[in-house]
Amino acid sequence: MLSNPTQADGMDLAKAQIYSPVKDPKIRLRTLEVLQQEVEKRSQIRLSIAQKQPAAGQPTIFLSTENQLTSLPAPIRTALDALPAIEKEGFKLLVLENEKKVFIIGKDARGLLYGVGQLLRKAEMRPGQFLISQKATVSTSPRYPIRGHQLGYRPKTNAYDAFSVAQFDQYIRDLALFGANSFEIVPPRTDDDATSPHMKLPAIKMIREQSRICQEYGLDVWMWYPNMGSDYVHPDSVRKELNERKEVFAALPKLDAVFVPGGDPGDLEPDVMFRWLEKEAALLQQYHPNAKIWVSPQVFRPTQAWFNAFFKHVNSGYPWFGGVVFGPWVKLPVQEIRKLVNPSIPIRHYPDITHNYSSQYPVPHWDLTWSMTAGRETINPRPHDEKLIHNSLDEFGNGSISYSEGTNDDVNKFVWSSQDWNPETPVVETLRDYARLFIGPDFTEPFVRAVMSLEENWRGSLLTNQAIPQTLMQWQALEKQVPLKVQQNPRFQMGLIRAYFDAYTQRRLLYETELEQQARDRLTQAEKTGSLPAIQQAKTILEKAWKQPIRPDLRAKCFALADSLFKSIGAQLTIEKHGAMSGRGNFIDNIDIPLNDMPWLFDQFARVEKLTDEKARLSKISEMLHRTDPGPGGFYDHFGAPESWHRVVPGEPWEKDPGSLLGPRIGFGVGLVGVEWVDEIKATGFKGQITPRVWMKQAKTLYDQPLKIAYTELDPAASYRMRIAYTGRFRSRMKLMTDDGSVIHDFIQTGEEPIYEFEVPRAVTADGKVTFIWTCGEGERGSQVTEIWLIRK
Template sequence: MNKILFVFLLLFCLSGFAQTIDISEARIYTSISDKQVLRRSVEILQQEVKKRSRLDWPLLNKLPSDGKPYVGIALESDLSAFPTKVRDEIRKLPAIAAEGFKLLVMPDTKAVFIVGKDARGILYGVGRLLRKMEMSHTLVTVPTTLALATSPKYPVRGHQLGYRPKTNAYDAFTVEQFDQYIRELALFGANSIEILPPRTDDDATSRHMKLPAIKMIAEQARICKEYGLDVWMWYPNMGSNYTHPDSIQKELKERHEIFSTVSQLDNVFVPGGDPGDLEPDVMFAWLGKMAVVLKKYHPKAKIWVSPQVFRPTKKWFDAFYSHVNRNYPWFGGVVFGPWVKMPVAEIRKVINPAIPIRHYPDITHNYSAQYPVPHWDLAYAMTLGRESINPRPHDEKMIHNALDEYGVGSISYSEGTNDDVNKFVWSDQDWNPDMPVIETLRDYARLFFGPEYQEPVAQGLVALENNLKGPLMTNESVSRTLMQWQTMENNASPELLQNPRFQMGLIRAYYDAYTRRRLMYETEVEQEAKDILERVRSGSSLATIQRAKTALEKAWKWPILPDYRRKCFALADSLYRSIGAQLTISKHGAMSGRGNFVDNIDIPLNDAPYLLDQLSKIEKLGNETERLQKIDQLLRRTDPGLGGFYDHFGSPESWHRVVSEVSWEKDPGSLQSPRIGFGVGLVGEEWVDEIKATGFKGQITPRVWMKQAKTLYDQPLKIAYNELDPQSSYRMKISYTGRFRSRMKLTTDDGSVIHDFLQTGEQPIFEFDVPQKATADGKVTFIWNCGEGERGSQVTEIWLMKK
């Protein structure tokens, strides 16, 4: 399709939904003389319009009366400069509160009015106008029906922008890029930015950094101050000792340096752990000392804390909440974030009503996270990994609205630009939880891509989220999503093709389609190898094994869709050049598991590594009969025998056996319900950043061991069977794999003990007899419990075999 015709048709379709007026030649007039109120709001309006339309909107020193379009800006407390008719129309709009604004278009005079409750209201009014205008080269229009009055529901609305190597892009940002990104977040209602000190659980520097961290955080604080935003700092306790006087003085000296460096600091958030675990008595005593230093440089600043701890105990929580409720003068509130065991509704009950709770939602990770993608396909977990480009607009709204009522708002946990869409959706929900997601996406697309892409990009982002839902093998929408993005790509201007946000959507569309096609191809390759092995005959095992190996090797010797693969690498290179996105380790300098999902583009999606390893071992056997026996065992690994049951709890077809008493919609963080987990064998407390088919002393393992059912902390994991033979006895084989090394006990619903507490993570397979009385009624529910302080129960496979 001709590009000009494509754009014309899109604009024609869009014009049918709302009448607009042309304000291309607008001027700006404001009756506000206080620079602390205007700050940079007028400048933002002028600059963002010029970027998109090449038009200059001058600032007038008096209200125009020549009949040409203009934008009038005022505080609600002083509308005297506006005509009586305008004042009357503005006053008819609903009342607004702090940070709120009124936005009104007067079609007959081609005038637009932004009326703020206060300085921030002016900023957010400018942001909403920019979001609603249609701006293209030399043309700016605005809907004639635009008339609204709105105020934020929650007073805290922001995002963490950490300048450290662990992030997948922020450490490559320049000062100018931080300025623009903070500005764009503010246009969607953000009023807080959380920065990080130079010393965290990370390297001190990276090859990408344009400035030393101590200088960049000073710049971040300056930028926020100029925009009139709040500055928070996430400051973990990374010292070696918080009781010894010498260690304390060393830590305080560092706080003096950091707090004196930033020109503004409104709040400091100190996590209880992850990292920096401290006992509550030690932590709160230390925070009291830190508060003295904080107050010296920022007298109004408060300290917030979170009950984040990997291995919590009742004693720890009792002490923590006892301190929280003591009303320390420096104390700001409680933060609810990742690795907080107690649901936020319960926290609200145990702390004093006047103490605020701030959400710290993880919007950046796909699994091993506070809010993982529910029932994610293993192929995606292996390839996209934990920290890919991940627009999840509808999930984010669902998560936000399930828990928002318990807090005063949110500052999200973000590790880079991969969660860009999620940030804007979350800020809009903190402003108004009733905001439809599609409206945020339309604003996002209109502002960052252009009016002709409003609907295509908005729907394209929804399509990318839908790509992640359900089994990948049967998700035919993945190919349609790519078609949508390819159509936009084929008709895009050179400018749009270089737009990092467009490229982030495009790379995901290609990557998802490539992964699905590989999954289909490699699954068929695996089945071909198994079919060959099924036909093995006595005396032919070695030749049969070789043919099966040759079949399995097809996946990498004759790969499919090389053009899609090259496209992904080209887009990754472009994103690195433009915004410092680090999608590979060797070429782009990413940290492992921190956004480098393109490194996983060729990871095997079938059981080839395991099968090849097993076949090589079988080949070495000197006895033909033994080789045939081992081949048969390999092919029938999951066979539970006649009348038996086999389940893999990472598979959708087995999940119905997992008992869930609270829905995902009500418990997105799985603090009261089971979730899908990923991992094989883990030694220690390291993050599972990439899902690989190795574990348990490095052996190559079956692919199914990478995905399991799990619960967090001491929440019981329950798995129920019915339609058992009440006359039979059963023997149970279980594979315990996963990210955690937990001590677990297994009982049944009638009180029978299958096994007492045992340590998992040291071997994968266990076998036990099931007491006949436990299944005498043809039903049984197995119940796993962890000991206190453990991180959770996890079960991968069960064989129930008739004895």
Template sequence: MAAVLFFSIFFTVSEVLARVDLSRAGICNVAGDDPLTTQSIHVLREEVARRTGIWLPVSVRIDNHAGPTVFLVLETTRLQLPAPLRKALDALPKPSAEGFRIVTQGNDVVVIEGKDARGLLYGIGRLLRKAEMTSGRIVLAGTLHLSSSPKYMVRGHQLGYRPKTNSYDAFTVAGFDQYIRELALFGANSIEIMPSGTDDDSTSRHMKLPAMEMVAAQSRICIKYGLDCWMWYPNIGKGFSDPAKVSRELLVREEVFRNVPKLDAIFVPGGDPGELEPDELFTWLGKVAGVLKKHHPKAKIWVSPQSFKPEKAWFDAFFRHVNSGYPWLGGIVFGPWVKVPVEQIRKIVKPSIPIRNYPDITHSIACQYPEPDWDPAWAMTLGREAINPRPTDEKLFHNAVAPYCIGSISYSEGTNDDVNKFIWSDQDWNPATDVRETLKDYSRLFLGADLADEGALALAALEQNVKGPVLAAAHIDRTLQRWQAMERTASPSLRANPRFQMGLIRAYFDAYIRERSLYEAGLERQAYAALTSSAGSAKSRAQQALAMLRKAWEEPVAAPLKARCLALADSLYRSIGAQLTVARHGAMPGRGNFIDNLDYPLNDAPWLVHELKKTADMDEAGAAKVLDALLNRTYPGKGGTYDHFLSPLSRARVLGRLSREKDPGSLQSPRVSYTVGLPGKDYYEAFPGVTTPVPVVPKAWHTQIEVLYENVLRIACDQLDPGAVYKVRVVYTGRFKSTIRMKTADNILIHDYIKAGLRPEYEFDLPAGAIKNGKVIFEWNCKAGERGLQLAELSLIRVN
């Protein structure tokens, strides 16, 4: 693709007996004294000193460097190098823009040549990533001969200073400076900031500076490190064709653009938030472009086809405008809630119009790239925005979309996705990079040279912890052992290191949730055993079952694991302002406060307790009826079928599921979702140990099979009797609240459009002739312009 930069890489790392020892080295600056070069040298010296205590001396005199030396040079200044060093560099392919070459000679000389000033910074970053730095020592394990150039021209992350984030609003200017520097060391060249007062409050109790002052400071940091500065700037509300509102909004933007010293582009989402029709949107953006140009003449406007009402007419009009040749349009952005797959967008828009990716790397459910087929224990506890290292998943998502884009700036809501940022930057630089290599570099640079391998394994293990059924996940205990082994030998500085703490808290949290899952599953089995017992009355059996279920909070397990989670949450709040609870740390509910979910019920206790309590005021016949309903809730009767879509057997009935490689965002095929979304407060109650009301419904209703937008959900049911009469029972839960229609593949209507969210359960007669050859295929769709549909349970109940 023309929009993608030329890419070449040549890389060998030789493990040799002789190590390259730079402990007594000096820096020879052959790159000049422009501000970015000077800053890059400062980065090298400061990062080395932070880890080793060594301040590398700097000189511009080549003849002063007969011993251990780190030569820093640009392509334009390389002739000043001694001929042997130039020859060694010339043996490697020439890098392209922002690329670099690194060579070592002997056991104490390193040369870093940047194609340009940015390339020098990225070359320094690569040296820091590969160097083993300990107190009083900086060495390389072997020789380096490396030429590397980025494949994608945009490589960055969104760092919004607002309360909605789970930690950024607690950052100081120095904290942002260091974080942006570290992202640059892994190849990032762009930071996306956001103004105050968009879809979030402009203040929070954590903020160290007024929002506008911090946004301006973030822009200055981009200048300092030579990075591009983007701004995410949505349109809030309606009326952007009203002259009075247009004037007010333009004045607000004028103030923002004037106060930000560097701005290379703004990204205006078409929706999420934003409700403008395309004609109004692009007319408005033309006015914004005039204000932007006054203060940042080279800046362009990028826009995404995000829409909460994704009707075909909206997209047709949007892409017509995109292809109209507006001089202010930089390109379009592909991200969450963009209905059209990126490969289709690439065909729709002119080849000259670039696409920038905006991947959601921060959320785990109810998002662009959810965890696939999660155990409900994780959905209910880790939730949407926990600390979530997903290295292999992020590589998969990146490489599926990247070929159609010029690069990416990630959507991030805080430090919970810290590992994912560095994985994504490395993939934007070179999508062939093994994530294990990135994890080793991350661990070596941020946790310590001695933890390069072990830290990488420990971080990778956290991703694997949440794959598959939690009750079968014995590897979670081994993951905790790995982290605890590092914890026992950790220095005080490592114990206080927020990146170490983030991995550690997840290891303890996962182990605690598994212990509780095992315990509560056992209690539920004992409760059901009491209910099915032939001994005693129905009312007494109900009381026995209640007593078993109450043990979960009256006699809790694994208290030391819980205590360690709480202590680490406090430590993370002190170190980086991470807000992992609402009451204690000031988190916004649902925004990273997963520690509030430590004691969320992991079995069917909320529903069972709610139902069993009813028997206290009933006679024996009434109590027996309640128990019978509990025990047979999912039994469809003789000849019937029952499906809930966490079950692999039920998922096998779902037609049209594509692999994540082919459809990573489920824009064309079904996926499992984990949102309850029940109607009204009557479905929720207070529960011991939980800070918010919990659903008093079967746990199966927490999980749905879903399709997005106008996609049709198709489920095949077989082994049916063509001559029998059946009823169809469906349960619609989830957050979409769409208007749903159900029919067969032969166009036999089961029910016309129903507004989901009014009540969960519905029952319908299956029309005669719907079953053919013992099989029926059901189809569901929602109305055009809705976000999709979700189905929790499907039962066919034989009535004759």
């Protein structure tokens, strides 16, 4: 599986010198330093910097911009001219093995840095060896001008709050080597705690350092700055908010743009918001004269009047206005926004690449067990999904700065940057660059395959996914082969812990699913054995899950890797030991969560055992076992299950509408306790009861997009009663009609009760078909349906 270093292709630059005729420090910036340091880290070779152009036979890495090539021999200039022309931030990389020369020609300062990044990504560096092939020759320019990521130093992130200045410097550098040119920081006050026990510096000092680092690399600095105040009209409140921003803006050596979300958090009516933004812009430009303010139509409960006012302001031509941001909780598809704003106004994507559900781009049809264990913010390499999402929407914007909450989405960041540079780049090419640079050239192909396998682990049913044990074997083989330095590499460990966690979770699911079935089988014998003995026997079977656990070795490995990741990069994978915030990457806390309906069954057992009459106990057990039974000739569907999804009327294909703004998606959450936000999915909360596991997953649509569910094989001669389970994250007011206009129920407030029953008019099903249509009132967050029983009367 491993390549032989002695057989590697290309010329060896171990004795090369770096020469650059560029003397302007604003162009050279830290580029030469980056080249020297990154080569030395991997090869232990310290390339020297020549003060004059080396002689013809001396291996040389030549760095220059296009306007300083006169000193080059005519044949070299001819070879460079033969390459395609480059544009802003582009570069040419010319490798001439016979000449023992490498030429990196940038269009500008950034082009020079990105050219060095290309050399480092394509080279093979080992101790004492620095190889580059002539095949690496390329001329390329970025497709989109905005290419970056949010690096928020705040407690809510799963690792950034533990970063040191040096770690931020290296992370920004790593991303820049793949073409990133923008980094978004956050102010000290957001919808978060002010401090974290992990922080190395106070927030105001760290964001100053983040800004300085970007300035030194010649990169753009953005700031996500939500409106957290309670009043933006009263002069005293406005003055307080401006004073806070004055401190922040004055602290930053560089700030190019401020992104103010329309909501989540900080909901303001557009007229109030834009009057406030004008004041904020005037202050901003006192300290950063060229900075602009960007705004998103991001609001949880939008109305048409809100949008009308928002886009009127957007198109008003304010001199301080930079553009529109399309991100999470923007109701309108970006294609529609592009039509609503003036053509001269740019749109920036703000893609959520960090979350797995309750997010802008959730994992499609994710298995319920993953939502319970891996959770919303686990380590989530999704290279193929990210490329598809990017390429489905990229043409409607000027690039992107991703929404990230930490290191869990590390692979996704590099994929997204490479797609912003060139959407035609194959994912495997980016992953090979990532592996070659960060893991090592001798493990490139097996590492790439192992990373892609992690994405395959999340496809389809967890119970039957045969990729998961194979993925673990791939990672274990790598673990045995790589040297200790790679074993301790956080980027290697992030993939490794996922492989072990996935395999352990699947084995537990198989085991606990069988235990539940055995327990249910024992309960079916209750009339023969007696209700209480049957319940005790069922409990004993279910308790094996923790009294006789399966594969404790896999579990122990996950905890060991979690400890190591905390020590190296501050990854907080548990609350108690690593100081994570709940629901923010602490997926190891969920490693023992029951994967069957044991909590609900034990809750039901306790209720049965309180009954004093044996007949009543047996009746309750039968009701429990037949909870989903629709009776003879009836229909039962759980719309979180793949086998029922065929009844859900589709919208646009996921490949065209990955944010499901125009069609249904899978949702997660019980939502029966009056709390909208779901940090961790637990089947609890309805009037003190434990709820069935299936109530945690449902079909849903966003905002007022109709949710349609069709039945086509009903008995035309029968009448039906409809029972519905309404659970989910949102507490929405929903109305149910049918495709012929009949009203099954008018608007009701969901979230108070889980189960509702309604008569279905006989005329609705007279042709054996019916489509049920759910809609929300204006300003609601979406419709959601978990279970349907159609009971034949």
